[in-house]
Amino acid sequence: MQNDNSKIKNDKKHENSEEQKDTKDKSKEEIVHLKQKIEELENQVKRTLADYRNLENRVRNERGEWMLKANKQLLLNILPVLDTLMLANKHSQSKDQGLNLSVQQFLDTLKGEGVIRIETLGKNFDPNLMEGVVTIEGEEGKVIEELRTGYTLYDKVLRPAQVAVGSAKQNKEEKKE
Incomplete structure (x- = not known):
């Protein structure tokens, strides 16, 4: 047991x-x-x-x-x-x-x-910052005259500058045509 x-x-x-x-x-x-x-x-x-x-x-x-x-x-x-x-x-x-x-x-x-004036006079024309309104006799591609001041707001274009852009002098033969 x-x-x-x-x-x-x-x-x-x-x-x-x-x-x-x-x-x-x-x-x-x-x-x-x-x-x-x-x-x-x-x-x-x-x-x-x-x-x-x-x-x-x-x-x-x-x-x-x-x-x-x-x-x-x-x-x-x-x-x-x-x-x-x-x-x-x-x-x-x-x-x-x-x-x-x-x-x-x-x-x-x-x-x-944050608003900054866009400097244009004597500068190369930049379509990102400027609006070419007219071309006048002067150095090719340079801004000759500022017609309306442009401004940026924090590095973005607020209002483009309106400018007159220089174009090369045309010789007399081109004017006749």
Whole structure:
């Protein structure tokens, strides 16, 4: 009987050992599954955070573009006033210092807002910055006269300069034809 008891005990130990092994295997599988789930959730959080940052950047860029567009239109409406003041200053017989200071202050204010005058006189004609209105006798391809001042806004053309471009002298034979 003793032998039978010991056999039963051994069988129970063996069963317990197998149960423990099964439990350990299930626990390991569950741990692996939970680790995978954690990794998936971490990746999802990272993607969501990246999407949010991208959205913030897009909104910031769109807001900046909208402001630039609104400023551009306002500046385009103001530039003819500056043109008139500059013309009045140029043709003023009294060389009124007040008018000259007003024009300079106007230009300085625009410069502070990112508006820069396009330099044209004596430069090579650049169709990206200038609008050739007329050709006159002078050095080929050079700007001879500025008819309307052009401006850039943050390195983009706000209003192209209107210029007279030099063309080579035509000889008398070409004029007859």
